[in-house]
Structures are given as structure tokens and as C-alpha cells.
Amino acid sequence: MNDIVKTLLIFTTAIFAIILLLTDQPNSRHTMAQATPTPPVTEDDEPIRIETELxxxxxxxxxxxxxxxxxxxxxxxxxxxxxxxxxxxxxxxxTDLPLSIAIIVDTSFSQFSVIDEEKEVAKTFIESVVRPNKDEVAVISFSGEIMLEQELTSNLIRLRRAIDSLKISRPSPMVTFPTTPPISSGSSRLSGSTALWDAIWVASEEVLSRTPERIRRVIIVLTDGRDTSSRKNLNEAIEAALIHDITIYSIGIGDDFYGGVEKSGLNKLSNSTGGRSFFPRDELQLRQAFAEIETEIRSQxxxxxxxxxxxxxxxxxxxxxxxxxxxxxxxxxxxxxxxxxxxxxxxxxxx
Incomplete structure (x- = not known):
């Protein structure tokens, strides 16, 4: 009888030990599979973000x-x-950056004798420079008012049409503006004054500034360099160009009857922005100026x-x-x- 009791006790103990072993193993595996808890992120542990500007x-x-x-x-x-x-x-x-170019043409009466040459050479330039779906050109005219003749486009037909449409503003009494003249899409023209620095400022702030970052931004301005009515001054025009990484090429051309060309402002405008100024005396030199600009913007x-x-x-x-x-x-x-x-x-x- 005692032997039977001992046998039952041994058997019961063994069964109980097996049950404990079987129930403990899953818990052990579960514990091993658990990742080490991540400590809570404190304010000092937050990643540091450093903004840098190239x-x-x-x-x-x-x-x-x-x-x-x-x-x-x-x-x-x-x-x-x-x-x-x-x-x-x-x-x-x-040599292959996309180009955004604003061609700005002075249409005040002092340009009467040279406007036709300017138009022909400008058309030749855009036909040579513009690569479809890659480069864009805008055409802007100014006298006392700034006119967006054609917004940025690579469509050569539209660009030629915009250049052909340029007309000289006839003299009239001096016109002044309480603020910087906005770009106008209307047909009315105010004349008798020349807002050169306003035109540069508007082209920089309202036209070229909206182009993507990886774009070569250029202004080519054809003028006699005389400003009579801008609300912005030369330094403000330069500042607008510098802020938007715009290079300005000045082509100083005008009629000697109206005092010739005012070179100092155009030189400062171009030198400050990394461009150059040209002062052609005839159509051949005008074509050479545009040719040099084309070569330069592809050789930097x-x-x-x-x-x-x-x-x-x-x-x-x-x-x-x-x-x-x-x-x-x-x-x-x-x-x-x-x-x-x-x-x-x-x-x-x-x-």
C-alpha cells in the first residue's frame, strides 16, 4: 500500500512539473521576442534641424x-x-541651364530712329537662343508706362508677334505716378516720360521672380539710359535683380538728337549684377552685342x-x-x- 502511494506521489509530481514546464515556455519565448522598450523622447532628444543657404x-x-x-x-x-x-x-x-529672359525695350520717343533695328535684331536673337520647352522669353516695353507685351513663353510665333507690335510712344506732357507703375495689359499708353528703373524692378519682381530656382535669369534692356519718371531709383532696381539672382545686360542705344546715351547708370546696372553693358553705334554693332550676350550666357x-x-x-x-x-x-x-x-x-x- 505504501509503495502504491509513493508511486502515485512520484507520478503526480512528475505530471505537475511537466505542466509547469509547458506553460512557462511560451512566456519565455514571448519575453525574448519583445524589443527593449524605447525611452520616451524628451525635449533635449529632439533632432536638431539646421537651415543652410547656398x-x-x-x-x-x-x-x-x-x-x-x-x-x-x-x-x-x-x-x-x-x-x-x-x-x-x-x-x-x-552651358545647358534653362534660361528665363526678359527683353525690355524703351519705346519712348527718343528711340524713334532705332526701334526698327532693335526689333529685327531682337527677333534674330530669340530665334537663335530659345530652345523649345526649355527656355522662355518675356517681352516688356516701357515709356512712362510698363507694358507686358508677352509673358514668359518659348513660343517663337508669339514672341515675334510681340516684338513686331512694339510702337513708339508719342510725346505728351510729363506724366507722374504716385506709386510704381504696374504692368499693364491694356492698350492705352502714357507717354512723355521714361520709367527705366521701374521697368527693371517690375521685370525682376513680377516676371522673373516666379521662375524655378534652377533657372538662369537674365534681363536684356535696350534703352538710351535716361530715366525721367520712375518711382524706384537705380539702387532699388539693382537690389531687386540681386535678390532674385538676375543678370542684367544693358544695350545703350539712342538718337543723338535726344542727347545720345546716358552710360553711367547702365554701366552700374550691369556691373552690379554680373552682366555687361554695350553701346553700339550701328546695326552691325547691335548684332554683335546680342551675339556676345548669347555666347556669354552659355559660357559661364x-x-x-x-x-x-x-x-x-x-x-x-x-x-x-x-x-x-x-x-x-x-x-x-x-x-x-x-x-x-x-x-x-x-x-x-x-x-
């Missing part, structure tokens, strides 16, 4: 005979911002750097590019680029 500069290099230098390398130059050397992030030749270098000064204070930063290759320095190479840029502003910055 500054892009288009550089043209010419020798003493105005031939384009196309073999520069990153090591040949140094870039300075407000006197401090910057690390170059990108240096490459840019793109330089990009991250400025060491990361303040978002809206201040003007002056750019300087120096040749450091001794052999190239001996060749009297001219470097053409914009004089600087305006940093982005931030209302939260402390000054």
Missing part, C-alpha cells in the same frame, strides 16, 4: 581680347564674402558656397573672386560676376 554665383572669365576662358578649375580661384574666404561647394561650367561657371556668416539679417554681403593660379594671373584675365547678394531676413533674429 550662395550661387555665375562667373564669366575673359582674356584681354574678350575671348572666353573655358578651362578654369576650382583650384584656380578663391571666393571671399565681406573679406572672409569661403569654402567652394560647387564649381562647374554651365557656376560657383556655390555655404556662407560662414549664417545670420539671417537681410544685410548686403559683398562678394570677391580672386585668381590664385599664377600663370592665369599673368594673362590679365577679367572676371565678371555680381558684386554681392542680400542675405535672407528673419524677424526672429536679434540684431
Amino acid at each position: 550662395v550661387n554665383i555665375l562667373l564669366t572669365a575673359q582674356d584681354s581680347n574678350r575671348r572666353f576662358i573655358t578651362n578654369l578649375s576650382k583650384e584656380d580661384i578663391k571666393v571671399f564674402e565681406d573679406g572672409e574666404e569661403q569654402e567652394i561647394f560647387t564649381f562647374s561650367r554651365q 561657371y557656376l560657383i556655390a558656397y555655404q556662407p560662414k556668416n549664417q545670420k539671417r539679417d537681410g544685410s548686403f554681403r559683398r562678394i570677391q573672386i580672386k585668381l590664385v593660379n599664377p600663370q592665369l594671373a599673368k594673362q590679365n584675365i577679367r572676371l565678371i560676376y555680381r558684386e554681392g547678394y542680400f542675405a535672407k531676413g528673419n524677424k526672429t533674429d536679434k540684431k
Whole structure:
């Protein structure tokens, strides 16, 4: 009897041990499969986001005979911002960037004797430059009023039609404006004054500023350089172009009877934005000016750097590019680029 009881106790104990083992194993596997709990994210653990801005500069290099230098390398130059050397992030030749060009034509009465030549040469230029579905051109005319003759398009038929439609504004009493003249799509024309700087400002702020970032923005202005009625001044026109990375090419042309060409403002306009100014005396020289502009906008270098000064204070930063290759320095190479840029502003910055 005792043997039977002992046997039953042993058997019962064994069964109980097996049951415990079977019920414990799933729990063990479940525990092993669990990932280590992720500690809660505290404010100090949040990722740090740093906003950086690259500054892009288009550089043209010419020798003493105005031939384009196309073999520069990153090591040949140094870039300075407000006197401090910057690390170059990108240096490459840019021959294939899409173009957005605003052709601005002075239609005040002082252009009466040259307007037909300007129209013919401008049409030849766009037919040579514009690549369908890649490049765009807008046509703007101005006297006392700014007219958008054709918005940005690559349609050559529309562009030719817009240029052909340009007409000289007849003289009338001086007209003044309480504010910057807006682009007008109407047919009325106010004449007797010339709002050159307003036209540059409007082309920059209302036409070219709306194009994508990776676009080469260019203004070509044909005028005698005289401004009589703008509400914006020359410096404000330059600032608008610099803010939107626009290069301005000035073609100073006019009738000597009306005082010829005022060169100083056009030179400053172009030099400040990395362009050039031309002062043709006949149709042949006018065609040469357009040909040089076409070659130049296809023969430039793109330089990009991250400025060491990361303040978002809206201040003007002056750019300087120096040749450091001794052999190239001996060749009297001219470097053409914009004089600087305006940093982005931030209302939260402390000054």
C-alpha cells in the first residue's frame, strides 16, 4: 500500500512539473521576442534641424581680347564674402541651364530712329537662343508706362508677334505716378516720360521672380539710359535683380538728337549684377552685342558656397573672386560676376 502511494506521489509530481514546464515556455519565448522598450523622447532628444543657404554665383572669365576662358578649375580661384574666404561647394561650367529672359525695350520717343533695328535684331536673337520647352522669353516695353507685351513663353510665333507690335510712344506732357507703375495689359499708353528703373524692378519682381530656382535669369534692356519718371531709383532696381539672382545686360542705344546715351547708370546696372553693358553705334554693332550676350550666357561657371556668416539679417554681403593660379594671373584675365547678394531676413533674429 505504501509503495502504491509513493508511486502515485512520484507520478503526480512528475505530471505537475511537466505542466509547469509547458506553460512557462511560451512566456519565455514571448519575453525574448519583445524589443527593449524605447525611452520616451524628451525635449533635449529632439533632432536638431539646421537651415543652410547656398550662395550661387555665375562667373564669366575673359582674356584681354574678350575671348572666353573655358578651362578654369576650382583650384584656380578663391571666393571671399565681406573679406572672409569661403569654402567652394560647387564649381562647374554651365552651358545647358534653362534660361528665363526678359527683353525690355524703351519705346519712348527718343528711340524713334532705332526701334526698327532693335526689333529685327531682337527677333534674330530669340530665334537663335530659345530652345523649345526649355527656355522662355518675356517681352516688356516701357515709356512712362510698363507694358507686358508677352509673358514668359518659348513660343517663337508669339514672341515675334510681340516684338513686331512694339510702337513708339508719342510725346505728351510729363506724366507722374504716385506709386510704381504696374504692368499693364491694356492698350492705352502714357507717354512723355521714361520709367527705366521701374521697368527693371517690375521685370525682376513680377516676371522673373516666379521662375524655378534652377533657372538662369537674365534681363536684356535696350534703352538710351535716361530715366525721367520712375518711382524706384537705380539702387532699388539693382537690389531687386540681386535678390532674385538676375543678370542684367544693358544695350545703350539712342538718337543723338535726344542727347545720345546716358552710360553711367547702365554701366552700374550691369556691373552690379554680373552682366555687361554695350553701346553700339550701328546695326552691325547691335548684332554683335546680342551675339556676345548669347555666347556669354552659355559660357559661364557656376560657383556655390555655404556662407560662414549664417545670420539671417537681410544685410548686403559683398562678394570677391580672386585668381590664385599664377600663370592665369599673368594673362590679365577679367572676371565678371555680381558684386554681392542680400542675405535672407528673419524677424526672429536679434540684431
